[in-house]
Amino acid sequence: MNAMRKIRDVSEFLGGRGITSAEREAELIIRRGLGMDAVTIYRDDPSLTEVNEEFVSEMALRRSMREPLQYILGSVDFMGLEISVGKGVLIPRPETELLVEQAVKIAHSYQLSAISKELTILDLCTGSGCIALALASEFRNARVLGVDISDDALSYAIKNAEINGILNASFIKGDLFKPLSPNLSFDLIISNPPYIKSGDISSLQPEISEWEPLNALDGGHDGLLLYRKTILAACDFLNDKGMLIFELGAGCAEDVVSLMKSAGYINIETMKDYAGIERIVSARWTR
Numbered sequence: 001m002n003a004m005r006k007i008r009d010v011s012e013f014l015g016g017r018g019i020t021s022a023e024r025e026a027e028l029i030i031r032r033g034l035g036m037d038a039v040t041i042y043r044d045d046p047s048l049t050e051v052n053e054e055f056v057s058e059m060a061l062r063r064s065m066r067e068p069l070q071y072i073l074g075s076v077d078f079m080g081l082e083i084s085v086g087k088g089v090l091i092p093r094p095e096t097e098l099l100v101e102q103a104v105k106i107a108h109s110y111q112l113s114a115i116s117k118e119l120t121i122l123d124l125c126t127g128s129g130c131i132a133l134a135l136a137s138e139f140r141n142a143r144v145l146g147v148d149i150s151d152d153a154l155s156y157a158i159k160n161a162e163i164n165g166i167l168n169a170s171f172i173k174g175d176l177f178k179p180l181s182p183n184l185s186f187d188l189i190i191s192n193p194p195y196i197k198s199g200d201i202s203s204l205q206p207e208i209s210e211w212e213p214l215n216a217l218d219g220g221h222d223g224l225l226l227y228r229k230t231i232l233a234a235c236d237f238l239n240d241k242g243m244l245i246f247e248l249g250a251g252c253a254e255d256v257v258s259l260m261k262s263a264g265y266i267n268i269e270t271m272k273d274y275a276g277i278e279r280i281v282s283a284r285w286t287r
């Protein structure tokens with residue numbers, strides 16, 4: 001069978017199983033199955049070998065069971081880095097690119113690099129390592145540490161550092177600050193913590209609730225558990241004038257801001273994402 005016909009078949013199959021962007025996904029699956037770019041496929045309409053056909057059918061079947069396309073294709077682009085993903089690790093989201101962009105601006109504008117000779121960054125709940133690696137690649141003179149409680153996530157983070165040839169980021173396993181030696185301190189602490197309310201998880205789309213790791217999603221009964229813990233403990237690990245930056249779950253900005261205020265942070269600022277949702281909060285710690 002030829003590629004164009006296969007795209008139509010797979011698209012119909014996925015559409016029939018309730019996948020909304022079936023056509024685009026079918027194209028991506030066929031492209032992966034053939035190992036060709038879109039231009040070649042649309043220009044040459046190549047025919048699929050038996051091996052191609054089997055590979056494509058297997059991917060389409062996986063997708064019909066609501067496995068996220070990103071897991072099936074095996075990687076996503078995050079700030080120009082190739083981030084390998086699969087079962088056991090959260091798929092990086094576009095909002096998180098915004099978080100990194102903001103962190104880069106903040107790090108530049110507060111000239112954190114001038115505070116200590118070598119910029120030090122801590123990324124909590126690092127998951128695939130996307131945030132840690134994007135910052136390490138932006139600030140080549142920085143030392144970036146990523147922490148995650150999950151072995152699966154950490155193995156992706158370490159692999160992602162290798163894939164992208166990033167040498168100034170390292171990863172350790174543990175629960176937030178627990179694995180850190182108390183004499184460590186950072187200019188920037190960043191985190192995209194799990195922030196979905198426990199009770200809301202089952203109502204998310206199956207690609208998320210049935211496939212992505214629960215411990216990367218579940219933020220406790222009010223979604224704030226990890227913010228609370230991090231805000232309180234971060235003070236002991238921030239350098240003077242160091243910054244704490246979070247990605248925020250929809251609707252939790254006000255609560256997180258007030259947690260930061262009562263903990264004594266200053267210069268608390270929030271920023272909206274492209275959908276108009278307060279998505280990022282940053283604050284400064286002074287000793």
Ligand code: GLN
Pocket residue numbers: 090091092093096124125126127128129130131192193194195215216217
């Ligand atoms: N830091 C990773 C990301 O932003 C994982 C976040 C998490 O596990 N909640 O994609």
